[in-house]
Amino acid sequence: MECSEARDLIAAYVDGEASAARAAPLDEHLAGCLACRRERAAQSFVHLELRRVATYHAAPAGLRARVRAAAGAAHRKPLRERWWTRWSAPLLAPAASFAVAALLASNVYLAASRPSADERVAEDVVTSHVRALVSERAIDVVSSDRHTVKPWFVGKLDYSPPVTDFAEHGFALAGGRLDYVGGRPVAALVYRHGVHVVDAFVWPDGAAAAVIPEAHAEARRGYNLLHWRANGMAYWLASDMDPVEMEQLELLMAAARPM
Amino acid sequence: MTETEAAARFEQVAMPHLDAVYNLARWLTGDAHDAQDIAQEAMLRAYRFFASFRGEDARGWLLKIVRNTYYTQWRQARAHDTPAEFDEELHSLAGDDAAPSMGRADANPESIVARAQDMRLLDRALAALPVEYREALVLRELEDLSYKEIAAALEIPIGTVMSRIARGRRLLLDSFRTLTGENHGMQRSQRSHRGVR
Numbered sequence: 519m520e521c522s523e524a525r526d527l528i529a530a531y532v533d534g535e536a537s538a539a540r541a542a543p544l545d546e547h548l549a550g551c552l553a554c555r556r557e558r559a560a561q562s563f564v565h566l567e568l569r570r571v572a573t574y575h576a577a578p579a580g581l582r583a584r585v586r587a588a589a590g591a592a593h594r595k596p597l598r599e600r601w602w603t604r605w606s607a608p609l610l611a612p613a614a615s616f617a618v619a620a621l622l623a624s625n626v627y628l629a630a631s632r633p634s635a636d637e638r639v640a641e642d643v644v645t646s647h648v649r650a651l652v653s654e655r656a657i658d659v660v661s662s663d664r665h666t667v668k669p670w671f672v673g674k675l676d677y678s679p680p681v682t683d684f685a686e687h688g689f690a691l692a693g694g695r696l697d698y699v700g701g702r703p704v705a706a707l708v709y710r711h712g713v714h715v716v717d718a719f720v721w722p723d724g725a726a727a728a729v730i731p732e733a734h735a736e737a738r739r740g741y742n743l744l745h746w747r748a749n750g751m752a753y754w755l756a757s758d759m760d761p762v763e764m765e766q767l768e769l770l771m772a773a774a775r776p777m
Numbered sequence: 778m779t780e781t782e783a784a785a786r787f788e789q790v791a792m793p794h795l796d797a798v799y800n801l802a803r804w805l806t807g808d809a810h811d812a813q814d815i816a817q818e819a820m821l822r823a824y825r826f827f828a829s830f831r832g833e834d835a836r837g838w839l840l841k842i843v844r845n846t847y848y849t850q851w852r853q854a855r856a857h858d859t860p861a862e863f864d865e866e867l868h869s870l871a872g873d874d875a876a877p878s879m880g881r882a883d884a885n886p887e888s889i890v891a892r893a894q895d896m897r898l899l900d901r902a903l904a905a906l907p908v909e910y911r912e913a914l915v916l917r918e919l920e921d922l923s924y925k926e927i928a929a930a931l932e933i934p935i936g937t938v939m940s941r942i943a944r945g946r947r948l949l950l951d952s953f954r955t956l957t958g959e960n961h962g963m964q965r966s967q968r969s970h971r972g973v974r
Contacts, residue, residue, distance in 0.1 A: 525943075526939070526940065526943070528943065529939055529940075529942050529943035529946065530924070530939050533917070533924065533942070535923070535924045535939070560946065560947065560950050561943065561946050561947075563950065564946040564949050564950050564953075565918065565946065567899055568899065568903070568914060568918035568919070568949075569918050569919075571899050571900075572899055572900060572903055572918065572919060573900050574796075574800055574919050575799060575800045575803035575804070575809075575812070576796045576799065576800070577795045577796050577798070577799035577800075577816065578799070578809070578813065581795065581799060581813055581816060581817065582792065582795055584813075584817055585792070585795065585816075585817055585820040585821070586788075586792075588817060588820075588821050589784070589787060589820065589821060589824040590784060
């Protein structure tokens, strides 16, 4: 066996991937060739050292839960465009999070082309959220049970808001509140996420036959807003949570079956 | 398949390999945040294509998706950003048949081990490898895949797997040796004003 032929085989030999028919002549060659024995030593050294000390990066805490939540949601809404994957796409994520941070810092309004009706609603939403935070009346009906919260709205609204608890995903239903947005009484569902409080405003939107393909995020007066339409309803989230966490809740709410 | 069945099967078949998925993504991107994005997107793709999975080798199937996600979405999107760097100085090999570590005074692996107490040097050397060698070595040494499994995951012939691993190890040893030498103040005269990535 020539050195050139042996060289090609040595890696496979070290990996136990060389067939016996090829290993035997290689053994013979190695016995008489110092250069190829050194190559075998080099291959073997890296092979063993990588296994001994190279870092195996285990999935970080939280990734498992995020994958589960995302997979579950994807299953339930295959047709809706998954805007958040683009949002969290690696290319965009650093730029987007930086942009959001910059916008939050300067309190700049993200949406330049928002219709004025939505503009007014956005202002109402953030006002309601702030008012509830500073008042005693953050929650009218305190319950983590949707079977308590949902009926509570009966008679107070001319529609029945979808109510779901997402405690197992980190967003615990804390209760509900009757509020006033865009000149109409609306349901405000209150969720807790760690130290954060999220208000989710939901009401029927006649113009929402067409689903907004992407949720719309903005920062206003230091609070984050997230808005989308689905199933004939308009949804607004208001919180001081991180925009990424807002998206998680959006994902969960959009994925929940109407009930 | 109902939603519950699909979720249960995914949980049982795919989720156990999340570490492998993340590890490959992490070594491909070199960044923890990017790796999480890639891993999550890959798992989501896997979930959506789960029906097409015939149940032979879930880990290999998932690793292939990770790679496709990395190459099709992520790398293309960044192509104009920063081209994959290749440190000519670090990888100063002439060609495949060069035997880099031979004929030099410090070529003896044992002496290298003795000097390289810092295991992070090997990580650095691996991270600096061109991606086609890096992924082959990660699958071989960290995931312990066979050549056949690597060939399936990388979608290349087994002969190419063998040459990538062989050359990857030579490149790695060479850059490892360079880093080790630098770390211990050797070879400074040769590279007094040039850093090594």
